[in-house]
Amino acid sequence: MFEKIIEEVKNANNIYVSGHINPDGDSIGSTFAVYLALKKMGKDVKPILTKYSKTFSFLPFINEAKDHVEEEKYDLLICVDSSSKERIAIGEEGFSKANRTVLIDHHVKDKDYVDVSVVDQELPAASELVYNFINELNVEIDENIASFLYMGIMTDTGSFNYSSTKPSTYMIAAKLIEAGADFSYICKMINDTMSEGKLYLIKSAIERMEKYYDSMVRYTFIDYKTISSYDVDDEDAEGMTNYLRAVSGTEVAIYVREKSTGELKVSMRSGGKVDIADVAMKFGGGGHKRAAGFTMNIDGSTYEEEKKKLLDYIGVKLNDDFAG
Ligand code: AMP
Ligand code: MN
Ligand code: MN
Numbered sequence: 001m002f003e004k005i006i007e008e009v010k011n012a013n014n015i016y017v018s019g020h021i022n023p024d025g026d027s028i029g030s031t032f033a034v035y036l037a038l039k040k041m042g043k044d045v046k047p048i049l050t051k052y053s054k055t056f057s058f059l060p061f062i063n064e065a066k067d068h069v070e071e072e073k074y075d076l077l078i079c080v081d082s083s084s085k086e087r088i089a090i091g092e093e094g095f096s097k098a099n100r101t102v103l104i105d106h107h108v109k110d111k112d113y114v115d116v117s118v119v120d121q122e123l124p125a126a127s128e129l130v131y132n133f134i135n136e137l138n139v140e141i142d143e144n145i146a147s148f149l150y151m152g153i154m155t156d157t158g159s160f161n162y163s164s165t166k167p168s169t170y171m172i173a174a175k176l177i178e179a180g181a182d183f184s185y186i187c188k189m190i191n192d193t194m195s196e197g198k199l200y201l202i203k204s205a206i207e208r209m210e211k212y213y214d215s216m217v218r219y220t221f222i223d224y225k226t227i228s229s230y231d232v233d234d235e236d237a238e239g240m241t242n243y244l245r246a247v248s249g250t251e252v253a254i255y256v257r258e259k260s261t262g263e264l265k266v267s268m269r270s271g272g273k274v275d276i277a278d279v280a281m282k283f284g285g286g287g288h289k290r291a292a293g294f295t296m297n298i299d300g301s302t303y304e305e306e307k308k309k310l311l312d313y314i315g316v317k318l319n320d321d322f323a324g
Contacts, residue, residue, distance in 0.1 A: 002136045004116045005078075005102045009038065009137065012076035012100065016069060018048040018090035019126075020082045022235060022265075025190060027089075028056055029152025030080035030104070030126040036061065036148070037139040038078075050089045053235035058189050059151075060144060069094035076100050079114060081126035081152075083107035083286045104129050108277045108288060121288075124164035127152025131172050143180030150181035155190060162290070163272070197230035198237075204230075205240040205255065212311055213318055216251040218244040219311070224258040234259050241269040252276060252314055256296065256307075264296035264303065266310070274317045282313060 009015070017034045019027030028049065035047040049065035056062060069090065077098035082088045082105060088095060095101070103117035106126050123129055127149045134141055134149075141149070153173060157165045160173070177183055204226055210219045220240060227237045237257055245253035252274050255267045266283070269291055270276040276292040285294020296306050 002104075002118055002133050005104070005118060005133065006137060008076055008100055008102050008116060009041075009043070009078075013044050014071065014074040015043050015045040015076045015078060016048055016066075016074060016090060016094065016098070017045065017078045017080065018082070018088050018094070019080050020087040021050050021089050023049065023052050023056075023089065024081075024238075025056070025155025026125045026127050026152040027081045028052065028059070028062075029148040029150075029155070030130040031065075032059070032061055033127065033130050033134065033145050033148040033152070034078055034080060034104075035064075036142075036145045037134045037137060040139050040142075041137070048090045048094070051235060053238070054195075054233060055190060055193070055236065059148075069097050071097065073097050073099065076102065077114075079103040079105070080130060081105055081107075085113040104133055108281075108286060122164075122166070124162060124166065124169055125153045125156035127156070128166075128169055128172055131176070141176070141179045143182070146176040146179035146181035147183075147186060150176045150183055151186050151190065154183070154186065159187070159191065164288070164290070195232065195236070197232045200230045201227065201232050201237060202240065202243060206243060209244060213251075213315055215247075215249055216318060217254065217311065217314055218247065218250050218252075219254045219256075219307075220244060221256045221307075222258070224260055224262070227257065228260070238267070241267050245269045245271065251318060254310070254314075264298065264306075265293065266296050267293045274314065279310075279314060279317060283310065 017031050019031040031047050035045055038045040047065045050067050079088055101114040103114040105119045106123045108121055120129055131149050205220045208220050240255040241253040251271045253269045257265050259265055268276045275289045277287050277289050280287050280292035280294045283294040287293055298306055
C-alpha cells in the first residue's frame with residue numbers, strides 16, 4: 001500500500017515530518033511515530049510541532065521538535081493527519097523548501113497538495129495508517145513508537161468509542177500494547193487530567209449554551225478574555241463540544257472560541273444525521289462527517305451574520321437529512 005512512499009523515503013536523507021497546526025493527539029502521535037521510525041533507519045529526520053496544548057508536554061521527545069525548517073532545501077516532507085496545505089504545521093515556506101512531498105492521512109480529501117499520498121477516509125486515525133506504514137518499512141515498533149501511535153488512536157477514536165473505530169483499530173491497539181505502549185499512563189495524562197481553569201471554562205461554556213431547532217443544535221461561544229481570565233491557553237481551550245453533544249437529542253454541537261489572535265475557531269460535532277464535513281467545507285474549513293471545523297470569516301460582515309448563516313445552513317441540512 002505504501003510502496004510509492006517507501007520509495008520516496010529510500011531516496012531521501014534529509015526529511016521533515018509535519019502534522020497540522022493546533023495539533024491534537026493524532027497529529028502529534030503520527031508525527032512522532034514517523035520521526036522515531038525514520039531515525040531508527042538512520043535518516044536525518046526532524047519532527048515539526050507548532051504551539052500545542054500543555055496536555056502533551058509530558059511526552060518524551062517532544063522537546064526535539066522544531067517549529068520551522070532550518071535548511072534552505074531538504075529532500076522530503078512527510079505530512080500526516082493534515083487535510084489541507086493551509087493547515088500544515090510546517091507552514092508555506094517550510095513546505096516550499098521540500099524537494100518531494102508525501103501525505104499519510106484519513107481526512108475527507110479536498111484536494112491533492114502533495115506528490116504522493118495514501119489517504120483512507122474510513123480509518124479513525126492517521127496513526128492507524130502510520131502503524132501500517134511503519135510495518136511496511138520493516139522498522140520494529142518499539143515502546144516509544146507504540147506509545148505515540150496508541151495516543152493518536154486513543155484520542156481520535158474517543159478512547160475507542162466513536163463509530164469510526166474498526167476491528168482493525170482494536171487489533172492494532174492490541175499489537176501496540178504488546179509492543180509496550182504505556183496505555184494506562186497515556187489515558188491518565190490525556191483523558192483524566194485538567195487544570196482548575198479548564199474546569200471553570202467548561203462551566204462558562206455550559207452557562208452560555210444556546211439551543212436551536214428543538215434543541216437538536218447546541219451552540220456556545222467563548223471570547224478570548226474569558227479564556228485568558230481562567231489562565232487557559234488557546235490550545236487547552238478545546239473540547240467544549242463534548243459536553244454539548246452529550247445531551248440526548250443533540251444532532252449538532254458547535255463551539256466557537258475566540259483565539260488570542262482574534263480569529264474565531266468553529267468546532268463542530270455531529271450525532272451522525274448531519275454530515276458536518278460538508279458544512280465545514282462550505283464555510284472554508286474541513287474535517288470528517290462527525291467532527292469538522294473552520295475559521296469564521298467576519299471580514300466584510302459581522303459575527304452575528306456569520307453565526308446566522310451557519311445556523312441557517314445547518315437547519316437546511318437537518319431538514320434534508322431527516323427527509324432523506
Ligand atoms: P476540532 O473541532 O478542532 O477538533 O476539529 C475537528 C476536525 O475538523 C479536525 O479533525 C480537522 O480535520 C477539522 N478542522 C477543524 N478546523 C479546521 C479548519 N479550519 N480547516 C479545515 N479543517 C478543520
Ligand atoms: Mn488531527
Ligand atoms: Mn486524525
